[in-house]
Amino acid sequence: MAGLYFEEFTVDRHFRHPLTRTVNEADNTMFSLMTMNPQPLHVDAHFAAGTEWGQPLFNSLMTLAIMIGMSVQDTTLGTTVGNLGMSDVRFPKPVFHGDTLRAETRVVSVRESKSRPDVGIVELEHSCFNQRDELVAVCRRAAMMRKRGEG
Numbered sequence: 007m008a009g010l011y012f013e014e015f016t017v018d019r020h021f022r023h024p025l026t027r028t029v030n031e032a033d034n035t036m037f038s039l040m041t042m043n044p045q046p047l048h049v050d051a052h053f054a055a056g057t058e059w060g061q062p063l064f065n066s067l068m069t070l071a072i073m074i075g076m077s078v079q080d081t082t083l084g085t086t087v088g089n090l091g092m093s094d095v096r097f098p099k100p101v102f103h104g105d106t107l108r109a110e111t112r113v114v115s116v117r118e119s120k121s122r123p124d125v126g127i128v129e130l131e132h133s134c135f136n137q138r139d140e141l142v143a144v145c146r147r148a149a150m151m152r153k154r155g156e157g
Contacts, residue, residue: 009086011085011152064105076107111132
């Protein structure tokens, strides 16, 4: 499915995204070091073994990126002007190497833009679950969406 136009979003519309992703140590190390985050909880297995987790934690910002990325094909692919912001970001459970993530999205609000007649603002709530259906991440995202026939 291509991305949706502003007019196609309705409050409480729910998406269960078909894409899933198993995360691994290489993902975690590469992302952490690329983003200048040398946190030993992410990149040092020996250090992480001595923590309450007993193993490395997957970088939460990559979890956030994967969760939103999994939603793009069904919601905003080619129809978004851009993200306006993210809020209420939470990580209620940790993600570990080998976990398989999936995402769901709910439309929270839809409104016309006050400054641009060719776009509207859609607020989405993304939720990410592991293979045990435990909620591992959630956030709200405001997206500026093209109207059908505009731009």
